[in-house]
Amino acid sequence: xxxxxxxxxxxxxxxxxxxxxxxVKKVFFDALSSAYPLFYKEVDKKKFxxxxxxxxxxxxxxxxxxKMPNEFRLFIKKKKLFREIAYVDDLLWFxxxxxxxxxxxxxxxxxxxFSYKNEYKLSKSCVMKKLKYRxxxxxxxxxxxTYYLLGFYDFMEYRIVYKEISFPLYIFLKKMDKTGxxxxxxxxxxxxxxxxxxxxxxxxxxxxxLNSLHVLSPN
Amino acid sequence: xxxxxxxxxxQASGAxxxxxxxxxxxGLGLGLRKEFxxxxxxxxxxPDWWEIAPENWFDMPFxxxxxxxxxxxxxxxxxxxxxxxxxxxxxxxxxxxxKMKNFLDYYNIEHYSxxxxxxxxxxxxxxxxxxxxxxxxxxxxxxDKIKTVEDFLQRPLMLENxxxxxxxxxxxxxxxxxxxxxxxxxxxxxxxxNNIYVNGKNHVFDPYDFLNELNLDxxxxxxxxxxxxxxxxxxxxxxxxxxxxxxxxxxxDYTLKKIDIPVMIERxxxxxxxxxxxxxxxxxxxxxxxx
Numbered sequence: 208x209x210x211x212x213x214x215x216x217x218x219x220x221x222x223x224x225x226x227x228x229x230x231v232k233k234v235f236f237d238a239l240s241s242a243y244p245l246f247y248k249e250v251d252k253k254k255f256x257x258x259x260x261x262x263x264x265x266x267x268x269x270x271x272x273x274k275m276p277n278e279f280r281l282f283i284k285k286k287k288l289f290r291e292i293a294y295v296d297d298l299l300w301f302x303x304x305x306x307x308x309x310x311x312x313x314x315x316x317x318x319x320x321f322s323y324k325n326e327y328k329l330s331k332s333c334v335m336k337k338l339k340y341r342x343x344x345x346x347x348x349x350x351x352x353t354y355y356l357l358g359f360y361d362f363m364e365y366r367i368v369y370k371e372i373s374f375p376l377y378i379f380l381k382k383m384d385k386t387g388x389x390x391x392x393x394x395x396x397x398x399x400x401x402x403x404x405x406x407x408x409x410x411x412x413x414x415x416x417l418n419s420l421h422v423l424s425p426n
Numbered sequence: 427x428x429x430x431x432x433x434x435x436x437q438a439s440g441a442x443x444x445x446x447x448x449x450x451x452x453g454l455g456l457g458l459r460k461e462f463x464x465x466x467x468x469x470x471x472x473p474d475w476w477e478i479a480p481e482n483w484f485d486m487p488f489x490x491x492x493x494x495x496x497x498x499x500x501x502x503x504x505x506x507x508x509x510x511x512x513x514x515x516x517x518x519x520x521x522x523x524x525k526m527k528n529f530l531d532y533y534n535i536e537h538y539s540x541x542x543x544x545x546x547x548x549x550x551x552x553x554x555x556x557x558x559x560x561x562x563x564x565x566x567x568x569x570d571k572i573k574t575v576e577d578f579l580q581r582p583l584m585l586e587n588x589x590x591x592x593x594x595x596x597x598x599x600x601x602x603x604x605x606x607x608x609x610x611x612x613x614x615x616x617x618x619x620n621n622i623y624v625n626g627k628n629h630v631f632d633p634y635d636f637l638n639e640l641n642l643d644x645x646x647x648x649x650x651x652x653x654x655x656x657x658x659x660x661x662x663x664x665x666x667x668x669x670x671x672x673x674x675x676x677x678x679d680y681t682l683k684k685i686d687i688p689v690m691i692e693r694x695x696x697x698x699x700x701x702x703x704x705x706x707x708x709x710x711x712x713x714x715x716x717x
Contacts (some may be wrong), residue, residue, distance in 0.1 A: 209515045211559065211595055217558065218545045226591040226659050231554045235697075238553075266550035270509050270522055271481060275551070313488040332488075365489060 220264050235259050235267070235275070242276035243302045249292060249348070258288055273310055277303050294340035294348050294411050301342045301356075304334045305367050315362060319425065321418035323392070323407055329384040330424035333359035337377065343369050359422050375399075379410055380417075387426060428475050448537055448646055448688060450502045451475050454714060455647070455690030458503075458709055463493040464699040472501055473707060477690050480505040480529050480538070488525040495533075504537040504647070504690075505530060506616070509551075510575065513558035514544035517572050524577045530579065535613035537646075539616045542568075544592065557590035560603040563681035565610065572611040584646045589624050594690065600625070601639045614646040619681050624653050625663045633677060642685045650678050650710060651692040667695030669706060675713050682717040689714060 219227040236259050240247040247255065262282050280299040282288075289295045291318035313332050314348045319325075324378045329335065341347040358369045372380075375395075382391040396403045417423050453474030460482065466472070476498060483494065509522065530538055543555035558564055575583050587604055598606070608615050617640070626633035652668035655661075670691065677688065691710050693703060 209559065209564075212544075213514050213547065214516065215592075215594055216544075216550075216552075216556065219552060220550070226661065227554065227556060229659065230591075230663075231552045234553045267553075268549055268551065270519075270546070271484060271550060272551075272553050273482070273485075275553070309489055310485055310487045311487045312491065315488070360488070 220266065222260050222264070230345075231263060232256075232260060234272075235263050237377055238272060239276055239279055242273075242306050243299060245342075246295070246298050249298070250289065254289075258283070261286075261288075273306065276306060288312070289320065293351070294342050294373045295361065297338045297340045298342040298348060300336060301338075301369075304336075304358050306368050308334065308358060312362070313360065313362075313421075315421075318418050318423075321415045323411075326389065326426040327383060327414075327423040328387075328426045330359075330421055331356060332362075333422045335372075335377065335380060341369070355423070359420060362421055370374070372400060376410070377412060405419055428474055434568065440565060442456050451504060451537065451647065452697070453687050453688060454707065454710055455504065455507075455688060455696070456495075456589050456703060457690070457692050458497060459693070459697050461697040462488050462700040462703070463497070466493070466497060468496060468500060471484040471704050471707075472497075473690075474689070475502045475504065475690070477506050477692070478535075479506045479694075480526060480535075481509050484525055484529055484686050498535075501536055503533070504539070505535045506586075507538065507540045508553070508555070509545055510540035511546045511554075512540055512568055512571055512575070513564070515564070515567065515621055516545050516547065518574050518578075520578070523575065530581065536581065537584065538579060538581055539586060539646075539650060541586045541588045541655060542607070543588040543590075555588045557588070557592055557594055559594045560596035563596065563701060565598070565603060565607055569607060572607075572613045576613075582612075582614060584614045584616045584647065586618050587621050588618075589621045589628075591663075593629070593658075601636050605639075605641045605644075608641060608644040613644075615640075615644045616647060616649060617642075617645040617681070617685075617687075618649040618651070619677050620649065620651040620670070621651055621664055623674050623677050624664045626697045628661045634680060637677075637681060637684070644683055645687055647688040647690065648678070648681065649690060652695075659692045665695055666692050670709070675709070678710075679713050679717060682714060 222228045341350040455475040458476040490705035
């Protein structure tokens with residue numbers, strides 16, 4: 208590799224080249240501010256630009272540009288930046304999850320009827336996370352608590368839908384994704400002192416609905 | 427437009443060279459952007475052919491898949507990438523080539539192009555076209571890389587003359603570099619008339635002279651796009667984000683008098699509505715028909 212090309216390349220990333228640094232900065236800035244519109248609205252604009260430059264210098268590795276905002280999100284988390292915004296990690300996760308769900312390819316087809324006889328896991332058209340802040344509701348970002356959020360691609364409406372779910376459902380889905388439906392029923396029944404039959408009855412309608420929404424995927 | 431074109435006092439010399447490099451690609455093309463997909467009506471206006479940015483479709487979002495596949499089934503399609511980084515002093519990224527080949531094969535896209543520039547080094551991306559050293563040494567290296575790409579993809583590669591705002595150490599003129607690169611590697615030229623115009627203004631050379639020196643029988647198709655004057659930087663910036671200027675339309679007219687190949691209009695930033703792009707496409711149509 209030529210020394211000159213390498214020096215030029217890194218001087219662009221270090222913001223030392225008048226034209227090229229400003230062009231690359233613009234590419235990063237545009238991609239990040241449009242992937243994180245809620246975050247961008249909240250943040251100090253000068254600081255945002257400064258951090259974008261830091262991230263440029265750190266180096267984005269994904270050849271697919273649409274994935275670069277996720278690298279930025281992880282960079283912010285790892286370097287503990289924007290800590291003055293308490294909900295920064297949750298908000299960036301929330302906004303990134305929407306981009307990710309929108310950009311994925313999915314196999315479609317009508318879901319088969321839900322049955323406890325089958326095994327399921329969470330489908331790749333959904334995300335689920337325990338959040339510390341209510342970042343999924345405008346104007347409530349600073350409300351601290353424990354929130355369980357399920358997001359999924361809605362194949363009827365062609366959009367991303369988010370639903371706040373209960374703690375039991377969160378635990379159920381998380382366990383189901385790891386160990387399968389049968390083991391989950393057994394373990395929830397032991398944890399909650401409920402019979403397996405009661406657990407089955409308690410979750411049936413919800414699982415039915417989630418299955419029809421492609422949130423569950425047959426395993 | 428006719429009136430506008432008469433302001434160009436240049437006369438293109440030589441015969442109107444007809445080159446058929448692209449099978450099934452004829453007439454005028456338009457960049458197919460995600461932003462257009464919901465607006466395009468299959469029974470409404472469609473260009474003669476599409477140009478797509480393949481890297482944007484590698485993951486093929488379900489959200490756009492059906493419409494995208496419908497559109498490229500209705501018109502011939504050319505893939506124009508940005509991430510090949512052919513000008514970097516590194517070997518070609520085989521992982522990237524594999525993804526590209528899978529994509530091109532899956533959608534049966536025969537023609538693929540990228541830029542005479544580099545975008546990444548040591549695995550770090552800039553997502554911007556950076557200038558290369560125009561030297562004999564880099565010419566030989568890039569030429570070998572082109573052959574590797576063509577062997578891997580089982581397709582010929584086309585390369586676009588890029589803009590540059592800084593000229594790294596070079597011992598060749600750009601026009602000589604391009605001519606020799608095309609000759610040595612066998613690659614075809616994606617002739618971007620806006621880029622020649624912008625480089626001419628920024629680096630004080632005559633774009634018409636440059637064009638006259640280019641070996642046009644290596645040209646496969648033409649790009650036309652917009653640029654703007656960045657007063658702070660004191661340069662024209664090839665933004666692909668604004669309307670095409672009248673100077674570039676005039677330059678296209680001059681080019682088309684020298685060579686008869688397909689032309690397409692590119693818009694990568696500030697993407698307007700499909701309707702607005704259709705209007706610009708029709709301006710391009712008038713220029714082409716007036717030649």
